[in-house]
Amino acid sequence: MKQGKVMVDTGKCIGCGLCGRICPAHNLEIKNKKAGTVLERCILCGQCSAVCPKKAISIAGRENDQIEKPGEVRLDPGAVLDAIRFRRSIRDFRQTEVPREMIEQILEAGRLTHTAKNLQDVSFVVLQREKDRIEEMAVKVFKTVKPIADLFSPMARKNEITDHFFFFNAPLAIVVLAKDKTNGILAAQNMEFAAEANGLGVLYSGFFTMAANASRRIRKALGVPKGKKPAMTLVLGYPNVEFLRSAPHKELSVRYM
Ligand SMILES: Cc1cc2nc3c(=O)[nH]c(=O)nc-3n(C[C@H](O)[C@H](O)[C@H](O)COP(=O)(O)O)c2cc1C
Incomplete structure (x- = not known):
């Protein structure tokens, strides 16, 4: 297959045609009262499979990844x-381990997040054992560029690059990799929600992401595959x-047209 x-x-x-109506690729048509595909390829979004009242549509190789919706799901x-x-x-964490099931739930939130063109290009590196070693590499990168940043930014001058400048002694960091940065960031946001729903606190480390993108050595240590970047x-x-x-926020800036 x-x-x-x-x-x-x-x-x-049953030839109801619901699949054809929702398919964004126009890949499904009814012929002789049965649905059939008309294209060699589509984006495999799976909406046809999710909408079918008779469970007649599947994606080869992904048959076991569907869950029936338990009634209305709404927050x-x-x-x-x-x-x-x-x-x-x-930026201040308890020295308590995060349970494995919680980490898995957070990763699941990332895996299930929608992606442009349904690319599903997002993957993850969970840093626990190797966290300090990887952080040390990033500290080296930042210490090299700090004198330049100090020239331009008073805030940079006040900000010492300590050994835990990136991960703040947290028990865990997850690097989100993607081909398309937007896809990675969307996954990260959903992962933050899942983490907070579990009582965890989260920091987005733009600085570590920056260091990883600047350093081939860090990317190699993380095992970033070709074509992907830390998002x-x-x-x-x-x-x-x-x-x-x-916290105080700026006023809403919006224009209705
Ligand atoms: C994309 C992104 C990258 C960030 N990177 C860092 C970082 O590297 N280090 C850090 O201390 N805070 C980082 N932050 C946290 C922001 O500074 C923080 O969100 C902002 O100060 C507002 O505070 P709040 O998140 O508590 O509302 C980042 C936030 C975002 C959204």
């Missing part, structure tokens, strides 16, 4: 806004700080 091909079980298909809008409002970047790095752990209120 050709991996990654849309398959229609004509024995189950409380106010709770979602509060989660966004009260989340803070965490974002999440630093995670149980927070050792409690914020009591939301």
